[in-house]
Amino acid sequence: MAFGSRSRAPHAGKLNDAKQIISNLWGPSEVEKSIEEFQSVLKNDGGDLDSRWSELLDEPHSRVALIGGTLFVLQQFAGINAVLYFSSLTFKDAGITNGALASLYVGLTNLAGALGALYLVDRQGRQKLIIGSYVGMAISMFLVVYAISFPIDEELRNNLSILGTILYMLTYAIGSGPVTGLIIPELSSSRTRGKIMSFSFSVHWVCNFLVGLFFLELTEKFGVAPVYGSFGAVSAFAAIFSYYFLVETKGRSLEEIEMSLNPNFAKRD
Incomplete structure (x- = not known):
């Protein structure tokens, strides 16, 4: 006793x-x-060390893994690395031949986006920030496509191309970039969080490699405008996906998040 x-x-x-x-x-x-x-x-829940990879096939873990993998697929195929790579040529066409100055513009844009994300992420919420980010990225890409495709004044075309590129990088840095990596672990239970993050980041690097491998080949074959147009279309689809499939995590408990992902959660014994 x-x-x-x-x-x-x-x-x-x-x-x-x-x-x-x-x-x-x-x-x-x-x-x-x-x-x-x-x-x-x-x-x-339980501990991550006790979980098995096969548990990612069960609800709600399968839904979180699907959301995480899809978010990173969309993030990479929205073209961030390609746009960063091509930005130097965009600046050069506009008369900014100084590589250091072009890099400064890119760095300041990313810094402004990061500061904006810090300010907005706990005020507007993760879901709204990602949706707004992808809408901004889509508009930016279509602006660049318009500048490249339509017969307008050369100076105006160059200015619109730079504006679209800067706006794209800014809106990416505010939402799609940082919040994607933030919301996935918040959606995951502690039992499978490590495995879901491993799966999601594996998808990220595979897609990153594929975009880097085929971007130049696609631009040479189809031209910059169609490729950038596809980035805009992917960004628009990402906004729609985030609206319908993401759940907000700001200010919510673990149980509330899991119940949003799986209504049967509360009924389990």
């Missing part, structure tokens, strides 16, 4: 400590609700 009492004491003490911390942080009224959420998540 003495041994049994000692084995239960640490657990009870930790539970009481947890209740005290929650009460101090959020108030006494939130204690029971928060403890129930933690216990529910722990009951249905």
Whole structure:
């Protein structure tokens, strides 16, 4: 009996400590609700080391893996690396022959986007930021396509090309770039988070390699405008995908996120 009492004491003490911390942080009224959420998540979760790769085929892990892989496919085939590569030629055509100056423009644009992401990510939410980012990227690409394809004044064409390129990189840096890597682990349960992230980043690097391998060949065969137009189309599709398949994670508990991904979560024993 003495041994049994000692084995239960640490657990009870930790539970009481947890209740005290929650009460101090959020108030006494939130204690029971928060403890129930933690216990529910722990009951249905487990540790990443105990999970198997085959569990990614089960709901809701399969949905999160699908979302993560698809987001990285769309991110890469929206053309960020290709646009960065081609930006030096865009600046050169506009008369900016100084490579260091062109790199400075790109660096300042990325810095501005990163600062914008820091400010907006917890104010607007992950889903809205990704959707807005891809809409901006699509508009930017179609602006460049318009500048290249239609017979307009050369100076105006060059200025529109630079504007579209800078706007594309800015909107990417605000949402699609950083938030994609942020929202996937937030959607994942602790049990499969490591494996889902490994799968998602594997997809990322494969797509990165494919875009780098075929971009120049495609531009030589079809021209810059059709390739950039396809980047714009992928960006538009990514915005639609994010609207229908992503769930917001800002300010939500682990249980609320998992219930959004799988309505049967609360019914599991």
